[in-house]
Amino acid sequence: MVVPTDVPRAPYPWSPLVKAGGWVFAAGRTATDYETAMAADVGWDPANPYFGKPLELESRYVFESLSRTLAAAGCDLRQDLARLYVWLQSPHPTYEEFLEGSSTTGVHVHDYALAFLAAMDEPRPASAALGIRELIAPGNRIGIDVIAIPGQERQGFEFPAELPSPVVKYSPAIRFGDWIFLAGDLATDFQGDWMTTKHMGDLSAVAPEARVNPYMWYGSSIESQTDYLLSKLAKIAESAGSSLDHCVKADVYFGHPQDLDGIDRVWRRWFPENPPARGTIPYCGLAARGCRIEISMTLLHADSELRKETVETSAAPEPRRHEPQAVRAGNFVFLSTQLPLDSTGAVPKELLHHSELPYLRQPPKLQARYMLENMAAICEAAGTSLANLCRCQMFFDDFADLPASVEEWASHFEADPPVATPVRVGGPLIVPGAHALYDAIAYIPSTDGRS
Numbered sequence: 001m002v003v004p005t006d007v008p009r010a011p012y013p014w015s016p017l018v019k020a021g022g023w024v025f026a027a028g029r030t031a032t033d034y035e036t037a038m039a040a041d042v043g044w045d046p047a048n049p050y051f052g053k054p055l056e057l058e059s060r061y062v063f064e065s066l067s068r069t070l071a072a073a074g075c076d077l078r079q080d081l082a083r084l085y086v087w088l089q090s091p092h093p094t095y096e097e098f099l100e101g102s103s104t105t106g107v108h109v110h111d112y113a114l115a116f117l118a119a120m121d122e123p124r125p126a127s128a129a130l131g132i133r134e135l136i137a138p139g140n141r142i143g144i145d146v147i148a149i150p151g152q153e154r155q156g157f158e159f160p161a162e163l164p165s166p167v168v169k170y171s172p173a174i175r176f177g178d179w180i181f182l183a184g185d186l187a188t189d190f191q192g193d194w195m196t197t198k199h200m201g202d203l204s205a206v207a208p209e210a211r212v213n214p215y216m217w218y219g220s221s222i223e224s225q226t227d228y229l230l231s232k233l234a235k236i237a238e239s240a241g242s243s244l245d246h247c248v249k250a251d252v253y254f255g256h257p258q259d260l261d262g263i264d265r266v267w268r269r270w271f272p273e274n275p276p277a278r279g280t281i282p283y284c285g286l287a288a289r290g291c292r293i294e295i296s297m298t299l300l301h302a303d304s305e306l307r308k309e310t311v312e313t314s315a316a317p318e319p320r321r322h323e324p325q326a327v328r329a330g331n332f333v334f335l336s337t338q339l340p341l342d343s344t345g346a347v348p349k350e351l352l353h354h355s356e357l358p359y360l361r362q363p364p365k366l367q368a369r370y371m372l373e374n375m376a377a378i379c380e381a382a383g384t385s386l387a388n389l390c391r392c393q394m395f396f397d398d399f400a401d402l403p404a405s406v407e408e409w410a411s412h413f414e415a416d417p418p419v420a421t422p423v424r425v426g427g428p429l430i431v432p433g434a435h436a437l438y439d440a441i442a443y444i445p446s447t448d449g450r451s
Contacts, residue, residue: 007069008033010136013410014420017073018390020443021331022152024073024080025391028087028145028421029065031058032137055088055107055141059115062144067119070148078120080148082174083181083298084127085393086112087143087423089135090285093255095426098283101221103255103292105131105285112142113168123156123171128184128296130253131285134399134424145393145421149176160239163232164189164207173240178304178330180240184253184296185232187225188288204290222254222262222292229295230270242299247276248308248327249298249334251439253284257430259292264321271322274310277334278323279439281395283425298334306330313381316374320345326378331444332390333382338375338438339430340367347433364401364435368408371438376412384444389418392440397427401435 009016010027011034018025033039043057067077092106109129116124125146135143156171167190173182192205201214210228212219234244254263260280267275276297286294300306311326311333319325319336320343326335342348351366376386396402402422409420418440429437 027419081125086129205288315377
């Protein structure tokens with residue numbers, strides 16, 4: 001754990017920074033100073049709303065805060081970032097819009113992009129920007145957490161010639177030694193129906209190859225988009241010296257949980273054996289109209305001597321879909337999504353509210369304990385322990401559950417807790433009755449201990 005002295009520290013039981021295995025993990029930051037929801041020096045004055053754009057000002061504040069935070073661990077924000085997770089507060093899509101297949105967030109990311117381009121040197125890090133319901137500080141528009149790798153040469157890659165390129169000049173892939181990070185991508189050609197007279201159904205930014213015929217009762221939009229997107233990522237991985245076979249972790253962001261079965265059908269075709277660890281996060285708003293899924297990936301370079309190993313244990317529930325409990329690569333363990341589910345895919349009865357005795361149990365606390373105990377078993381099977389968890393992203397259906405969950409979390413990490421980023425995505429989650437899901441990375445110490 002590293003504690004910066006010149007940055008306000010969140011009053012929660014997690015670390016602002018963790019260094020492990022040459023990587024640096026930073027907890028999520030928003031534009032709060034933890035005294036007021038919005039720090040006074042963000043620069044936005046509600047009384048003068050047209051002097052400065054709120055999202056750009058908040059983004060600049062967060063990047064400056066992250067810069068000072070990372071400096072405490074010997075990192076340079078402009079040069080050492082490998083991956084950037086951006087959470088954009090938005091009321092859209094609503095639950096009903098998600099249910100109808102819409103995942104368009106409605107956040108105009110141009111103002112954020114101005115701050116991003118100013119804060120980062122080229123080649124810029126792989127990033128994913130998702131719409132969510134709420135951040136830890138009410139009223140904040142943006143939260144960011146990052147992974148940095150200081151002291152290693154970085155290499156950025158351009159989009160392959162046969163693939164369309166976005167307007168914002170981020171790196172579709174960036175390499176640090178053995179590791180390649182692919183940016184979050186969508187099933188778009190960055191053109192869609194713009195400036196075209198062709199009629200392909202509802203206007204959208206989805207690439208023509210990723211669409212289904214809207215006038216026939218056949219075909220699956222989510223499957224078509226997932227397949228097209230994985231083909232894009234395969235070409236980007238190849239251009240960076242790797243392949244999807246070397247993927248150790250995939251972050252999958254999508255709309256309504258009803259889409260997950262379709263995503264999984266395509267996943268089984270692309271990864272018939274040894275699939276990567278997978279985080280599946282529902283109710284995420286996306287930045288292109290009509291797109292329903294975004295995927296980012298962490299891979300090993302084809303020349304790496306590190307091995308990709310599937311982690312299995314009977315001491316934790318077996319995933320119901322096509323993903324392992326975790327994947328080990330080098331000194332890191334990438335866990336698949338953790339939900340409070342048993343091996344049947346249901347929330348155990350004892351973790352739910354008692355219908356006749358509503359004050360008998362605390363489901364958020366019990367579910368957090370259940371997930372952390374399963375994570376401990378998976379970590380042990382991988383050759384480490386829960387004490388070596390580095391980073392955990394927490395996704396809640398309701399922030400009213402946060403205090404009880406955090407209380408349980410604190411009891412499992414008495415010293416050097418991992419970094420954490422809580423966001424509210426809404427619900428019901430992938431299985432009704434589950435109040436949170438976790439996405440985590442752990443470290444396997446070398447003989448010289450955790451660094």
